[in-house]
Amino acid sequence: MTPDSSATITYPTGAAKWILVATAVSCAILELIDTTVVNVSLREISGNIGATTTEIAWVITAYSIANVIVIPLSGMLSNLFGRKRYFTGSVLLFTFSSFMCGCSDSLWMLVAWRFVQGIGGGGLLSTAQSIIMDAFPPEERTTGLVVFGLGIILGPSFGPILGGYITDNSSWHWIFFLNVPIGVVAAFLSWKFVADLPGIVKPKIDVLGIVFLAIGIGSLQYILEEGTTADWFSSNDITFFFILAVIGLILFVIRELNTSEPAVNLRLYRNFNLAMGSLMNLIVGIIMTGTLFIFPLFVQVSLGWTATQTGAFMIPGMLVTVVGMVITKKTLEKGVNPKVIILTGLALTSIYLVMLSFSSPDSNAGDFFWPFMIRGVGAILMVMPVLGLATAGLTGKDLAQAVGLSNMLRQLGGALGVALLNIYLSHENAYVRNNMIPFINPYNPVSTDYVNGITQSMAANGYGPDESSQLAWQLTDAALNKQALLVSYNHGFMIVALIMLLAVPLILMIRYKETAAPVVMTDAH
Incomplete structure (x- = not known):
């Protein structure tokens, strides 16, 4: 279930290499921008769709929960579907859900599409990093680290800037609509330039591992996002999700260390x-x-x-x-x-x-x-x-x-x-x-x-x-x-x-x- 070690590793060169890198890093930045771009616009969004301060926080929470669940699974999903299909599909899902977020006219419609957007975005970040790293031979990997490192700093930083400018000068809907043309171009370039990893055998789906990860990490992210608003453990919801997070994470670790084909290979951390x-x-x-x-x-x-x-x-x-x-x-x-x-x-x-x-x-x-x-x-x-x-x-x-x-x-x-x-x-x-x-x-x-x-x-x-x-x-x-x-x-x-x-x-x-x-x-x- 690993790449064939005897296969010759080939690296992209010339314009194709830099188009590939630019596509990957732009998708990573797009995903990271969307983790912060909404924050400064929450007041306008809540007033527009008639949501309370507590309810509108779910626009951020839904995205974050979906994001943090999918990110560690992206390696397994990339192997399952093929890196080209998975990355391009994630770009298209992110782009379409961005459009639907912009079209939303109610709180829970917006929350639902933000969750879907988080699923697509989760597939972009880690896959983009592995694409960039694999575009350079080991002796040039520093260049790949530079490119991606710059992206993860600029992405979250540009979010509030972009959100603030759009909020002050236009409508909050454009926070999401701006993703659409970028996403369409990125999907085209991804399909044309991203290559599948050689020698990958399609893995079996570790259903239990995925379920335990979703329960554990999803609950933990919910606690971190909503804890301050709910006054932490004075809230029955926070207490319940804390217990769920502990149980889910313990079962996830036990499962991944005792199955031959884990969804997330924790053995790497030996x-x-x-x-x-x-x-x-x-x-x-x-x-x-x-x-x-x-x-x-x-x-x-x-x-x-x-x-x-x-x-x-x-x-x-x-x-x-x-x-x-x-x-x-x-x-x-x-x-x-x-x-x-x-x-x-x-x-x-x-x-x-x-x-x-x-x-x-x-x-x-x-x-x-x-x-x-x-x-x-x-x-x-x-x-x-x-x-x-x-x-x-x-x-x-x-x-x-x-x-x-x-x-x-x-x-x-x-x-x-x-x-x-x-x-x-x-x-x-x-x-x-x-x-x-x-x-x-x-x-x-x-x-x-x-x-x-x-x-x-x-x-x-x-x-x-x-x-x-x-x-x-x-x-x-x-x-x-x-x-x-x-x-x-x-x-x-x-x-x-x-x-x-x-x-x-x-x-x-x-x-x-x-x-x-x-x-x-x-x-x-």
Whole structure:
């Protein structure tokens, strides 16, 4: 059930190679954009289709659950249907469901098509990565890592920008309609240029493995997406799905380790570095997605930026990742220990977060410019070697399996990062506010002068004494809330920077053996 080792591996060349790579990476970016593009448009969508704040969250949750279930199965499905058919079919399913999402006129119609879109999207991400990796011989694989690494950074970053611009200037329906022409072209190019893996024997379908994975991972993703809204374990639903997730994941692991043809080959992770690479992908997901989630909220809630302003500001920081890409490629090709590169990226990302943690009510785009330049370089320095670590020495069927699990863990890491930051910010905001309130009292000249100033301003504008006093206290309370949020976000940035230090021991545990070929991280190949 593995490729014939005697078969000669051929690699695409010339224009065909780069069309193939461009097609694969554009599909991966398209999928990743759709994980975040809807976030900034939820308010407009909910108002348009008459959904509550709680109900509209299912537009994101449905996509995420389908996505995270399919991603680890993509290797098996690719072998089952053939990589060309599976990838092209995933593109077409993603494109058609995008069109139907745009046509939806009710909440549950939109949720249903978002779930289908997530199924198609899940087939794009990991298959695209394995296509890109297999397009390069081992000595050139760094180039493939660069291309895909850039894609997984730009995709989630462009989502809020695109969503914000469309929300402010057009209709939310176009968030989905824009996928259609891109998808049609990608499907044509995929059918023409994507090749099946040689020597693959059609696998038997591991029905039980698929069912246990869907139950376990689907329930876990639901908990991470809905936990904050449902107040976690005070909700019977969250408790039920937590039990279901634990049972499903335990049965999944037992099943996959005791069947000859598993849906997901967990035995690959007997290789220490592959296991470490996947764990690092989880951490990268927590760091990159979590901090990307917190910044737009911070500037829009605390500093009053619009969605378009937020998106436009983040463009230069994304473009500088190209610089980081070149630096990483050159250093990897020179044989620099990947652990040094990952630690450098971790340090730069921590510096970016520490700089953000000193924000004030007077902060503006200029104050955040250099932190985001540093983030752009640090992100790619951290992501690329981790991608290489998680796929080192693998090709064909094994590569597709490892890629699927690594991407699943990065997606779960992103959801976990958002959930943890939501919990932290909620508790921290209450703590900060409770500590600030005692300073607003008749014996504090600063707060007294502030309230009296507003009261006099209201009176000068024609309000009566009682109304002026009431408005002054309301405005003071609003200012207090805004200040408490600002301090909470600052603490959030700092705490993530400190937590990142926990990844240092994991990075130092990576086993690196210098060889003639670049980016080879191994314990026994």
